[in-house]
Amino acid sequence: MRPKVIIPTGIGINSHVELGKAFRNVGADVDFFLFNYIIANPNILDKYQMMGDPGGFMHGDHLGAAQSARNRIDGTPFKNKLVEKLADPNFPIYATCNSLQLFAKLDLFPVEIGTVRNASGKHETGSWDMKVNSKNDSPWLQYLIGYEGPIFAPISHGEGQITMTPEMLKKAEEINLIALTYFKGHMFNYQQSSKGDRYNPNASVADIAAVAWNNNFVVFPHFERLLRNLQRDDKALLQTKQILDRIYHSTPKGLYEPTYLLFKGAMDSIKY
Numbered sequence: 103m104r105p106k107v108i109i110p111t112g113i114g115i116n117s118h119v120e121l122g123k124a125f126r127n128v129g130a131d132v133d134f135f136l137f138n139y140i141i142a143n144p145n146i147l148d149k150y151q152m153m154g155d156p157g158g159f160m161h162g163d164h165l166g167a168a169q170s171a172r173n174r175i176d177g178t179p180f181k182n183k184l185v186e187k188l189a190d191p192n193f194p195i196y197a198t199c200n201s202l203q204l205f206a207k208l209d210l211f212p213v214e215i216g217t218v219r220n221a222s223g224k225h226e227t228g229s230w231d232m233k234v235n236s237k238n239d240s241p242w243l244q245y246l247i248g249y250e251g252p253i254f255a256p257i258s259h260g261e262g263q264i265t266m267t268p269e270m271l272k273k274a275e276e277i278n279l280i281a282l283t284y285f286k287g288h289m290f291n292y293q294q295s296s297k298g299d300r301y302n303p304n305a306s307v308a309d310i311a312a313v314a315w316n317n318n319f320v321v322f323p324h325f326e327r328l329l330r331n332l333q334r335d336d337k338a339l340l341q342t343k344q345i346l347d348r349i350y351h352s353t354p355k356g357l358y359e360p361t362y363l364l365f366k367g368a369m370d371s372i373k374y
Contacts, residue, residue, distance in 0.1 A: 105130045105151040105372050110137040113171065115200070116158035121326040125154060127357055128366040141175060144183035151372050153187065157199020157324060167217065167261040168204035176208060185210065194241070194317040194368040202320050203261060212315050213274050216265040221305030225260040229335050230303050230323060231287025232311045237278045240314035241371030245363035252287055252336065253360045255323035262304035262322050271307060281314035282321065317371065325361045334358060 107125045111118045111134045122132040130152065137160075140146060147153065160171040175181050187193045188210060197205055203217045220226050231254045234246050246253065266274060274280060284302040302309045304322070312321035331340055353362045 103374050105369055106149070107132045107152040107154055108140070108147060108150040109134050109154045109156065110140050111156070112136040112138065114159045115156050117199070117324060117327055118154075118156040118158075120324075120329060121154045121156045121196070121198075123329055124326040124361055124365050125152070125369075127329065127354065127362060128369045130369055137171075141178060141180045144178075144180040147183055147187055151193065152368065153193070153195045154326075155195065155197035155201035155204075156326070157201060160200050160204065167259075168200050168207055171200075171204050172207040175204075181208060184208075188318055189316065191316050192371075192373055194371065195319070196242075196326075196365070196368070197318070197320045198324055198326065199259065199322060202322055205320055206264075211313065211320070212277060212279060213266065213270045215270070215313070217261050218263050218265055219261050220259065220263050220303070222303075225258070226262060226303040227258040228256070228303065229254050229328075230257050230284055230311070231301065232282040232323065233285050233287075234282060235278065235280050238281045238314055239278070240281055240319060240367075241317060242314055242319040242364055242368045243281060244367040244371070246360060246367070249360065249363070251359065253282075254287065254328075254335065255325045255360070256327050257303055257323045259304060259322060262306070264304070264306035264310045264322070266307050274313070275308075277315070279313045279315055280308065280310055281319065282312035282323075283309040284311050285309065317368065319364070319368065325364055328358045328361055330356055331358055332356070 107130045109118050125132050160168050206215045206217050234243055236247050286301045353359050
């Protein structure tokens with residue numbers, strides 16, 4: 103069976119087309135609905151097996167990142183339905199970028215998480231290396247545990263710094279909430295600046311790039327925007343036969359392997 107995925111769009115959201123392609127690459131069917139329609143008709147989520155929440159600039163972010171969207175959703179039946187689906191272990195949800203900020207402002211995480219402006223004081227754009235927390239048993243990560251190649255994806259945020267109190271961070275570590283962390287990876291995106299190492303583009307606490315619990319994967323980098331090997335920063339390395347054989351053996355030809363494995367892991371976890 104092909105799972106059906108619902109993706110909100112409109113109100114300044116972007117990258118929804120790429121997100122739809124990421125789901126289709128692993129065999130899912132995708133429907134797009136205006137965010138306003140989903141807010142007004144929250145039970146539509148019951149017709150789907152998965153949900154993808156894209157990034158972008160919701161409402162232009164004129165009150166702060168995702169703050170306007172938060173004001174429209176908080177206290178509505180749609181928030182109640184979203185809380186219900188986040189607790190459903192058989193309803194995978196992918197949320198990125200602005201949607202992570204929205205989840206933080208709606209207090210939807212298992213621990214209190216905040217987002218503030220990047221420590222650099224500017225909008226950060228680039229590709230950044232990440233490593234998997236092998237203690238996190240999320241189905242999204244099941245095919246990336248022990249992955250040999252570099253895992254990286256684009257990031258573009260002004261308010262991308264994840265914050266937690268020491269107490270909340272300790273709890274997050276105890277329940278293995280952290281899914282991906284930034285680290286000093288391959289040469290293509292490791293930078294130096296007057297502020298020191300730039301392997302963490304936002305100065306997020308504990309170098310957190312993504313969190314995962316139940317069947318939810320919430321991430322700042324845009325894996326859905328890196329879909330093909332020709333988009334890779336290290337695409338020259340793909341000319342070697344060893345790397346080509348490994349990638350093409352496990353993925354449809356030409357797909358960026360980490361994105362493919364991330365979404366396939368979630369899709370394969372669905373029980374009909």
